Amino acid sequence: MDKMFKFPLKMHVGAPCEPVVKEEEKVQRGQCIAEPTKGLGAKIHASVTGIVSKVTESEIIIKADENQSNDYLKIKQCDSIIDSVFEAGIVGAGGAGFPAHVKLKAEIADGYIVANCVECEPLLKHNIKLLEENPEMVIKGIRYAMEATKAPKGYMGIKSKNKKAIDSVKKALNGATDIEVKELQDLYPMGEERALIHAILGQWLRPDQLPLEAKCVVLNTETLANITRAVENRKPVIDKDFSVAGKLKSGKETTVFFQVPVGTQVCELVEKAGGIDGAFGEVVIGGPYTGKADNLENATVTKISGGAIVTIELPEFTGKLGLLVCACGASEERLKDVASKMNAEVVGSVECKNIEHIKNASKCKTPGD
Template sequence: MKKLYKILLQQHLGAPDSPLVKIGDRVERGALIAEPVRLGANIHASVSGTVIDVNEKEIVVEADEVQPDTFQPIPASDSIVEMIKAAGIVGMGGAGFPTHVKMDIDIKGGVVIANGAECEPLLAHNIKQIQENPAVVYRGLIYAMRATNAARGIIAIKSKNTKAIASMKSVIDDARIEVATLPDLYPMGEERAIIREVLGQLLKPEQLPSAANAVVCNVETLAAVCEAVELKKPVMTKNLTVIGRLKSGREANIFMNVPIGTPIKDLIAEAGGIEGDYGEIIMGGPFTGKSVDIDSVVEKTTGGVLVTLPLPKEKRKMGLLVCACGAGEVRLRELAQKMGAEVVSVERCKQVVDVKNSIKCENPGNCPGQAEKVLKLKKNGAEVLLISNCSDCSNTVMGVAPKLKLPVYHHTDHIMRAVGHRLVRRLKIE
């Protein structure tokens, strides 16, 4: 039986793409099959085969049994930004913002920061790429510097990842480029957090990195930039981590160059299959991932596939504490419902501010005490808390809640427990 690949028409920030193919069309790997009508990014065939369905959400390709190593190249151009655009590159760390839009800026004298923080716990594919193929990330950074007229480049990696740091340093031969180390806390991969740590400048929640004369790009995104410029290669694959309640054990299963549109159930099976009962399948990381069904497929922004323990049942009245760095109120309510809990009160972390229909943290990962918020939740009838706070903020919650006899769940507990990872409670911060 031939494999089917469902290639979604919206794998980026913006509107869904418009299909360029119809049912019955023959497509080759790398062929342009959809293009944006507004903000968006080109989408290419990740496999060679026949289009068997086109609808408002996806293009379905029945793959040939034998796949070529070759691909249809993107058009050549003297403009790096145009090649990035043609290749359909987006923020592959999860945000999905079209990279050609981000790179279409002149930051003369500024800096491009390669985000190698691998911010979310449990994910490991970015670090694997840095360790095993640092040169492609490095050259992608150089192309990004040329595109944006930057004077400097910085590769930001957590200090604990010593092998990745050594690997990256081994390929640097340009005095304008350096490696900077980051503390091991969440959300150190957030753009404003990286700029604060690396450049010593705290941006306001509504400010973009350009306010610091900087551009921040995920390392996998920069690798894609390198391949677009040097090989004329479009985005057809994704690196990702599969981990959780698996028969293969607790270690991360890292998959490199997975064709876009691959069913995640195939990757779970290749990782050994699910061990017994499970709670959720999360696409993304423990903090910001979304619960999906097993028939979901790999997208350009897919970073992780996490199989969790069953959620505990909770009959006590629940209070929610929402953090801009983790799950939002909708996600916390979803978890509370799955746990069977009645939500009686909702509070936001004291650093949360509203910015353009979303919430942001005033100072990501550097949070003051949450005593007032915890007291409000208890006053409003909460007998147990469900929180989505960052490392530092969770520590402050745990400094108060036990004294008030309020048990605390963190929204990442069911995946952290599945792999024996330390819970987000009173973590040691560097």
């Protein structure tokens, strides 16, 4: 059976990329298949060697060759870290998808690189496991980001409960003072940028302010590892770390997959993690707070998807239901989706008093506090 890999043309903040390949064209793992042409965006590369099966306005589908190699076409040799990050198509791997090369253009000679190592959403564990097993990859990424932005100091925000990861990072730092580990409370959403900056620097940014106003550039754990791969190995973002958890035959422990080819079907990873244990409710792509339900057969790994969570069967709710919408959690649309699957009668919806509407987004005034 042919193995198909799907590449959405929008795996980042900004406009969708434009395909630079055609149907029936042979492509190599690591080859650029789509480029940003309308402002903000990030290049997309093939994660497998194969034949382009289909090109649409929203995605590229590649039929993978039967025999695959971990080798890849390297990005071109670049003169700067920022150019390497752009060529590699690096975006925020924590879910936001903001193009990393844009962040690194900031010059903060009196500022900080803040490594978001919080792994905010419950059940997702690939970032923490990376820190436990290969902290050097992330530390190098912080230093490359410091070099690009001229920031003299780096901070790594890690929840204090992740003792093994903290010990691993401190051992790798070996007494260095340019990067400091900050142990954080086990609160949600401690990984929100403003919550992280407040916990580390004691400064609250308004909902309409960006981290740069606190002289900070915030980058996710896996994003930093991808910067290291781009600079040292000229590797584009063609693989993704991924967590699978929930109602599985293997039990309650989260299974972490490192460097899964982008475009892989999520159902394949769920099976590798043990398979679904009987009847279930939803498959949530992302974390339990801000993830979205998806069809297991259609869901694919993207540059910004962090995990898949198989839920228990959703219980029926026969009474009337009111919704409280929080900027730090699910949207009203998502809450209504869950309520409808529980056959609940939604009679009202109110917003948390801490919400502020900034452009098209809802922001919390003091996230994590």
